Amino acid sequence: xxxxxxxxxxxxxxxxxxxxxxxxxxxxxxxxxxxxxxxxxxxxxxxxxxxxxxxxxxxxxxxxxxxxxxxxxxxxxxxxxxxxxxxxxxxxxxxxxxxxxxxxxxxxxxxxxxxxxxxxxxxxxxxxxxxxxxxxxxxxxxxxxxxxxxxxxxxxxxxxxxxxxxxxxxxxxxxxxxxxxxxxxxxxxxxxxxxxxxxxxxxxxxxxxxxxxxxxxxxxxxxxxxxxxxxxxxxxxxxxxxxxxxxxxxxxxxxxxxxxxxxxxxxxxxxxxxxxxxxxxxxxxxxxxxxxxxxxxxxxxxxxxxxxxxxxxxxxxxxxxxxxxxxxxxxxxxxxxxxxxxxxxxxxxxxxx
Amino acid sequence: xxxxxxxxxxxxxxxxxxxxxxxxxxxxxxxxxxxxxxxxxxxxxxxxxxxxxxxxxxxxxxxxxxxxxxxxxxxxxxxxxxxxxxxxxxxxxxxxxxxxxxxxxxxxxxxxxxxxxxxxxxxxxxxxxxxxxxxxxxxxxxxxxxxxxxxxxxxxxxxxxxxxxxxxxxxxxxxxxxxxxxxxxxxxxxxxxxxxxxxxxxxxxxxxxxxxxxxxxxxxxxxxxxxxxxxxxxxxxxxxxxxxxxxxxxxxxxxxxxxxxxxxxxxxxxxxxxxxxxxxxxxxxxxxxxxxxxxxxxxxxxxxxxxxxxxxxxxxxxxxxxxxxxxxxxxxxxxxxxxxxxxxxxxxxxxxx
Ligand SMILES: CC(C)[C@H](C(=O)O)[C@@H](O)C(=O)O
Ligand SMILES: CC(C)[C@H](C(=O)O)[C@@H](O)C(=O)O
Numbered sequence: 001x002x003x004x005x006x007x008x009x010x011x012x013x014x015x016x017x018x019x020x021x022x023x024x025x026x027x028x029x030x031x032x033x034x035x036x037x038x039x040x041x042x043x044x045x046x047x048x049x050x051x052x053x054x055x056x057x058x059x060x061x062x063x064x065x066x067x068x069x070x071x072x073x074x075x076x077x078x079x080x081x082x083x084x085x086x087x088x089x090x091x092x093x094x095x096x097x098x099x100x101x102x103x104x105x106x107x108x109x110x111x112x113x114x115x116x117x118x119x120x121x122x123x124x125x126x127x128x129x130x131x132x133x134x135x136x137x138x139x140x141x142x143x144x145x146x147x148x149x150x151x152x153x154x155x156x157x158x159x160x161x162x163x164x165x166x167x168x169x170x171x172x173x174x175x176x177x178x179x180x181x182x183x184x185x186x187x188x189x190x191x192x193x194x195x196x197x198x199x200x201x202x203x204x205x206x207x208x209x210x211x212x213x214x215x216x217x218x219x220x221x222x223x224x225x226x227x228x229x230x231x232x233x234x235x236x237x238x239x240x241x242x243x244x245x246x247x248x249x250x251x252x253x254x255x256x257x258x259x260x261x262x263x264x265x266x267x268x269x270x271x272x273x274x275x276x277x278x279x280x281x282x283x284x285x286x287x288x289x290x291x292x293x294x295x296x297x298x299x300x301x302x303x304x305x306x307x308x309x310x311x312x313x314x315x316x317x318x319x320x321x322x323x324x325x326x327x328x329x330x331x332x333x334x335x336x337x338x339x340x341x342x343x344x345x346x347x348x349x350x351x352x353x
Numbered sequence: 354x355x356x357x358x359x360x361x362x363x364x365x366x367x368x369x370x371x372x373x374x375x376x377x378x379x380x381x382x383x384x385x386x387x388x389x390x391x392x393x394x395x396x397x398x399x400x401x402x403x404x405x406x407x408x409x410x411x412x413x414x415x416x417x418x419x420x421x422x423x424x425x426x427x428x429x430x431x432x433x434x435x436x437x438x439x440x441x442x443x444x445x446x447x448x449x450x451x452x453x454x455x456x457x458x459x460x461x462x463x464x465x466x467x468x469x470x471x472x473x474x475x476x477x478x479x480x481x482x483x484x485x486x487x488x489x490x491x492x493x494x495x496x497x498x499x500x501x502x503x504x505x506x507x508x509x510x511x512x513x514x515x516x517x518x519x520x521x522x523x524x525x526x527x528x529x530x531x532x533x534x535x536x537x538x539x540x541x542x543x544x545x546x547x548x549x550x551x552x553x554x555x556x557x558x559x560x561x562x563x564x565x566x567x568x569x570x571x572x573x574x575x576x577x578x579x580x581x582x583x584x585x586x587x588x589x590x591x592x593x594x595x596x597x598x599x600x601x602x603x604x605x606x607x608x609x610x611x612x613x614x615x616x617x618x619x620x621x622x623x624x625x626x627x628x629x630x631x632x633x634x635x636x637x638x639x640x641x642x643x644x645x646x647x648x649x650x651x652x653x654x655x656x657x658x659x660x661x662x663x664x665x666x667x668x669x670x671x672x673x674x675x676x677x678x679x680x681x682x683x684x685x686x687x688x689x690x691x692x693x694x695x696x697x698x699x700x701x702x703x704x705x706x
Binding site for chain 1 (some may be wrong): 441443447472473474475478494495497499500501503505506507508509510511512513514515516542544545546547548550551573574575577578581582595596598599600601602603605606607611
């Protein structure tokens with residue numbers, strides 16, 4: 001099969017972790033006889049510096065022509081805490097999501113036995129937790145009308161959803177639940193928000209079409225508690241953009257393995273795979289960043305974008321082996337720590353073997 | 354001093370826990386020679402059943418004429434999961450907040466040594482955590498314009514804030530921080546929302562007026578992580594209504610003492626004191642509900658509404674004693690459990706002694 005990939009390393013540690021992921025991708029492509037084609041584009045702070053736009057048209061073209069996008073991370077401290085900055089790296093992310101129609105962000109929450117002692121939760125609560133958060137990514141307050149009135153003294157944002165948007169993401173939620181433990185938790189604030197009432201109406205209409213799947217409704221404030229108290233009760237959780245931003249980040253820290261978690265954003269035109277963690281500028285260029293989340297994002301790319309399950313598994317097995325061996329970076333090492341690049345090599349070699 | 358209180362017991366366990374709190378209030382009033390006047394009003398599901406309105410005008414008048422309102426809890430399962438119900442108990446809450454101008458919800462997050470083993474977090478992370486969440490309560494998406502378009506197939510909600518609303522709540526935040534550990538964390542989503550950018554602008558303008566206080570800015574997704582990972586780093590957190598709904602509930606479970614936490618809602622016309630927990634309908638009438646959160650809400654009432662610190666402390670000391678003695682309800686009892694009413698009596702007796 002021909003694999004046509006766009007690479008967007010981004011800022012900070014982005015380039016080095018993408019390098020490691022590409023070692024794994026190349027190893028898998030070789031082993032399974034896939035033809036690999038890839039092109040690199042700029043995005044984020046480095047793209048603002050280079051061309052004044054965090055998601056330049058050229059980069060967009062690249063993504064549109066690719067079957068999948070492997071993304072590092074963006075963000076630079078020089079843009080922080082400046083509410084009046086006209087161009088911000090995050091705008092690149094949002095533009096990419098909108099223009100590529102990346103309507104669903106998918107984050108598996110998994111535990112790694114060897115990292116459970118790093119979880120802020122008691123071991124017995126989180127051990128074995130295994131769920132998927134699906135966040136709607138192109139609607140809601142992120143993209144609704146926003147602005148100022150009264151000479152700038154009043155500010156507003158609009159959360160807006162159409163029935164089609166809600167149906168599309170709930171359908172994906174049901175598909176995931178069907179392949180997993182058959183429970184879909186729809187998170188909303190239907191006791192207050194009209195947009196949430198639409199979500200709940202649509203869910204209640206769709207639920208009978210999935211008789212094998214239990215549909216559960218949960219208010220967002222309750223969900224924020226349940227994620228900490230009973231994380232094992234979730235199977236697939238689906239929610240709107242802003243709630244998803246908050247809850248997926250909350251969910252990502254309960255396992256103690258934030259630095260290892262991958263994500264996928266499924267789109268109309270293509271799909272994007274990236275680690276959950278940020279651009280970690282303090283670590284850039286020091287060969288200390290953990291590449292595993294990006295390497296696992298590459299595994300998701302094989303599975304989700306190319307439907308190549310065995311290839312994805314080959315990467316996952318190699319990652320698991322590196323962790324069992326303790327051949328890992330300093331953030332998770334119990335014994336001697338390895339560099340970013342050494343870990344990338346080790347995993348690629350393991351795949352080739 | 355004359356203490357003029359409105360009592361709104363509400364639904365479920367509301368009436369029984371308010372009864373216990375009133376035992377403590379009467380004991381304190383007697384001990385410190387205050388004249389106590391109180392009147393009871395209906396609200397919530399029971400008010401819908403009685404007069405078709407969860408916050409009847411009569412109840413509102415009662416609150417307007419009171420110096421403070423002691424509130425139980427509202428909600429009944431018969432109104433759940435029905436997005437099309439025309440009148441819901443929660444509307445009573447929202448109407449009360451708006452009509453009484455309850456612009457600030459204040460929730461202290463405190464740990465109780467004897468309950469730390471119930472915390473979902475590892476003891477060392479949460480032990481000694483002590484912060485206050487201040488949630489804006491009459492603005493944002495809760496009260497902005499909302500509705501449907503396209504024959505009901507598009508739904509929207511508006512998050513809207515004025516400079517005055519933001520200033521008012523930040524001022525309160527600074528006042529709390531000044532009396533505590535001098536750190537104010539302003540939680541927003543200024544990288545995406547225009548309303549958050551207004552919040553941040555106003556905070557940046559106000560910060561220099563409080564040179565003793567460190568103002569920290571944090572994105573809401575990050576805050577959702579930090580609350581679990583480093584709860585001890587917070588002193589006073591302030592945020593808008595919807596974010597506050599999510600984060601205060603998240604914060605309330607990390608200590609393991611959700612059932613014990615009180616809250617205050619400060620208003621223009623009066624202020625309301627209520628436990629954080631809900632109406633717990635399954636427990637109603639069984640004499641098993643824990644009255645401590647409501648009794649501590651009464652302590653907050655003395656402190657915040659009447660500025661009677663010693664009276665508040667007398668209640669707190671009695672509650673602490675009941676916990677040290679193990680004279681508590683089944684939810685937190687290690688030894689034999691006591692009934693709701695017995696605990697209320699014990700605490701009132703302790704105050705009288
Ligand atoms: C950087 C920011 C705009 C972004 C978001 O809020 O979506 C980030 O927090 C994320 O979750 O990917
Ligand atoms: C019942 C509901 C409307 C309410 C809210 O969202 O404000 C509740 O969750 C709360 O936090 O008091």
